[in-house]
Amino acid sequence: MNGPFSLPRRAPRKVTQPKVTLAHGGGGTAMRDLIEDVFLETFSGAGHAAPEDQARFDLSALAAQGDRLAFTTDAFVVxxxxxxxxxxxxxxxxxxxxDLAVGGARPVALSCAVIIEEGLPLETLRAVVASMARTAAEAGVVIVTGDTKVVARGACDKLFLTTTGIGVVRTGLDVGIAKGRPGDVVLVNGLLGDHGAAILNARGDLALETPIESDCAPLHDLVATLIAAAPGIRMMRDATRGGVAAVLNELAEASGVGVRIRETDVPLRPEVNGFxxxxxxxxxxxxxxxxxxxxVPPEEAEAALAAVRAHLLGREAAIIGRLAAERPGRVVMETRFGGERIVDMLVGDQLPRIC
Structure with missing residues (x-):
């Protein structure tokens, strides 16, 4: 997988082996078979453009959507x-x-680099690639270029992915982690911790009667709804590794404010809270x-909350706290028992390899 995901005019090659071998990363015909059969066929369907080593974009089309380009990359080892x-x-x-959406960008295109461990069943790889294509299509985003590497057994754990994305930032929007001001309101769009709990349960470390599903979902449409309801929005951040606590601590430090949240207002699934x-x-x-x-600014908080709750991905949204001038750089939780505790940054992670 190297270059834009588009098929040549001839019929695509097919992989006949049931598992990925080192030859599939060697640059020869086996690699071409894998790329055309698994990746190009899935990502581009009936495309006919000649494969190149890069994807190309019409700058005028991008400029029509906004005035700045957003660019991000992430690796996944879950x-x-x-x-x-x-x-x-x-x-x-x-x-x-x-990652693009919370910067106020409309996602446009993604790339994907794949590192495959020798011996990975081809059915597993096909299922992952099909899931990527389906998710991207549902989100209205295209996967346009990428790369494939195969490493020896033990050099990686089955499959690692790296995705890079570009998006266009809406004209006039200026959000950032250092934009918070005393009096601003902190909002989350739903129940917290479901992904971490789902991964822990999937590893067999729990035996929950009611399985918890990951909340994995693209947020760009929700973000557009939120921005429309609260045009003065200060900051957005997706709460992945480190959770909400990490985001709030970064906010407190970068904006030079205190953050006060209420334990009773933090939305949690009873099963997550219990385990x-x-x-x-x-x-x-x-x-x-x-x-x-x-x-969001206090005068826009109720409109923002109502708009998010009306969205499919925000039905359990809640206001969990406010920013304050006191105790800058600190996150303080008002506990359900009437006391206070500091919510600090973790040194490591409670659960490794969750994304």
Whole structure:
């Protein structure tokens, strides 16, 4: 997979082996078979343009959508590859779309680099690639270029993905982690910690009677709804590794404000709250893949909340706190028992390899 995802005019080659071998990364006919059969056929369908080593874009078409280009990249090493509510392919597409969206950008196109461990069943690879194509199509985003590498057994764990995305930032929008002001309101778009809980359960570390699904979802349409309702929005950030706690600490430090949140207002699924209590985990630090933290001016808070709750991905949205001039750089939680505690940054991660 090297260059734009488009098929040559002849019939695509086919892979006959049941598993990926080192030859599939060697640059010869086996590699061409893999790329054309698994990637090009899935990502571009009936495309006919000659494959190149890069994707090309019409600058005038991009400029018509906004006045700045957003660019991001992310790697995905989740274990297991498939989990309730998603898989590594869906995760890679949604994660990169969301990184663009929370900067106020309309996602346009993605690239994908794939590192495959020798011996990976071809059915597994096909399922992941199909999931990527389906997720991208549903989100209205195209996967336009990429690369494939195959490494020896033990050099990686089954399959690693790296996706890069470009998007166009809406004209006049200026959001950022340093834009928060005292009095601003902190909003989240739903139940927190579901992705971290789903991964933990999929690894067999829990035996929940009610399986928890990952919240993995592309947020760009929700973001557009939020921006329309709160044009003065200060900041958005998707709460992935480190959870909401990491986002709020970054906000407090960058904006030079204090952040005060209320434990009773933090939306949690009872199952997530329960297993966190059993295992000694803090749900504020659990990863999410379909949740964002937004900071809006106080006069726009109710309109923002109503608009987000009206969206499919925001029905459980809640205002969880405010920014304050006191205790700048600190995140303080008002507990359900009437006390206070500092919500600090973790040194590491409660759960490794969740994305």
């Amino acid at each position: 274990d297991p590859l498939f989990f309730p509510g998603g898989d590594i392919g869906k995760l890679a597409v949604c994660g990169t779309i969301n 966190c209590e059993i295992l000694g985990l803090d749900p504020l630090y659990l990863a999410n893949e379909g949740k964002l933290v937004a900071v």
